Amino acid sequence: MDHSLSARGKDQRSEQFEEIYHRHIAMVYRVCMSYLKNRDDAEDAAADVFLRLWRSNKSFPSEEYEKAWLLRVTVNRCLDHWKKRDNRHESIDDHVLIQGGDPFSEDETLTAILELPERYKAVIYMYYYEGYTSKEIAAILRKPPSTIRSHLQEARRYLKGVLTDEE
Numbered sequence: 001m002d003h004s005l006s007a008r009g010k011d012q013r014s015e016q017f018e019e020i021y022h023r024h025i026a027m028v029y030r031v032c033m034s035y036l037k038n039r040d041d042a043e044d045a046a047a048d049v050f051l052r053l054w055r056s057n058k059s060f061p062s063e064e065y066e067k068a069w070l071l072r073v074t075v076n077r078c079l080d081h082w083k084k085r086d087n088r089h090e091s092i093d094d095h096v097l098i099q100g101g102d103p104f105s106e107d108e109t110l111t112a113i114l115e116l117p118e119r120y121k122a123v124i125y126m127y128y129y130e131g132y133t134s135k136e137i138a139a140i141l142r143k144p145p146s147t148i149r150s151h152l153q154e155a156r157r158y159l160k161g162v163l164t165d166e167e
Contacts, residue, residue, distance in 0.1 A: 020066060021050055027067070027130060028074050034114055034121045035078035045077045052077075068140050071130070075122050075141070082118075112162045120155035123148055 028049050032042035052073055060066040113124055122141065126132045134152060138145040 017050075017054055020053065023063070024067060024070050025050075028070055030110075030129065031071065031074045031122065031125060032078055034110075034125055035075070035118070036081060037114060041081060045074070045081055048077050049074050067130070068136070071122075071126060072140050109159075109163065112159050115162070116155055116158060120151050120158070123151045124155045124159070127152055 025046065028046045029042060032045040032049075033039075036042045036045060049070060053070065058069065060069065113121060116124060123137055126137045126140070127134065132140070134148045135145050138148045141148070
């Protein structure tokens with residue numbers, strides 16, 4: 001199956017974009033929430049990611065490449081947001097995490113993941129929630145596989161401590 005937004009008629013391109021959007025919006029939104037911890041910022045960032053996809057006319061050889069590209073763009077978009085936020089001297093404590101009855105609500109584990117240091121969040125999310133291997137995560141995040149494995153191990157240790165203390 002061709003996963004391309006380019007070289008299509010306008011109606012076909014719109015349909016293809018909608019398919020990609022529906023296939024990945026929940027994942028993109030969760031990654032945005034894990035970094036930004038604020039519903040409005042996460043929604044804006046997710047919209048920016050899909051706007052970038054629309055404008056790019058990107059062609060993907062498979063759904064896996066499509067997903068990897070979206071994850072990379074999402075992480076970069078969130079990091080850009082933090083850089084801008086640092087310049088405005090806003091505190092994360094000024095923002096509220098999402099709560100309750102929507103498809104993007106948090107569970108105990110996701111809440112603990114949101115509290116991880118920034119360098120661990122994407123790695124843990126991609127490994128456990130999206131099913132990527134450490135080698136695939138390394139390629140997506142452009143880091144050595146040994147760094148990814150180290151981050152996974154350190155994050156697991158942290159999460160184990162946090163989650164066993166809550167019981």
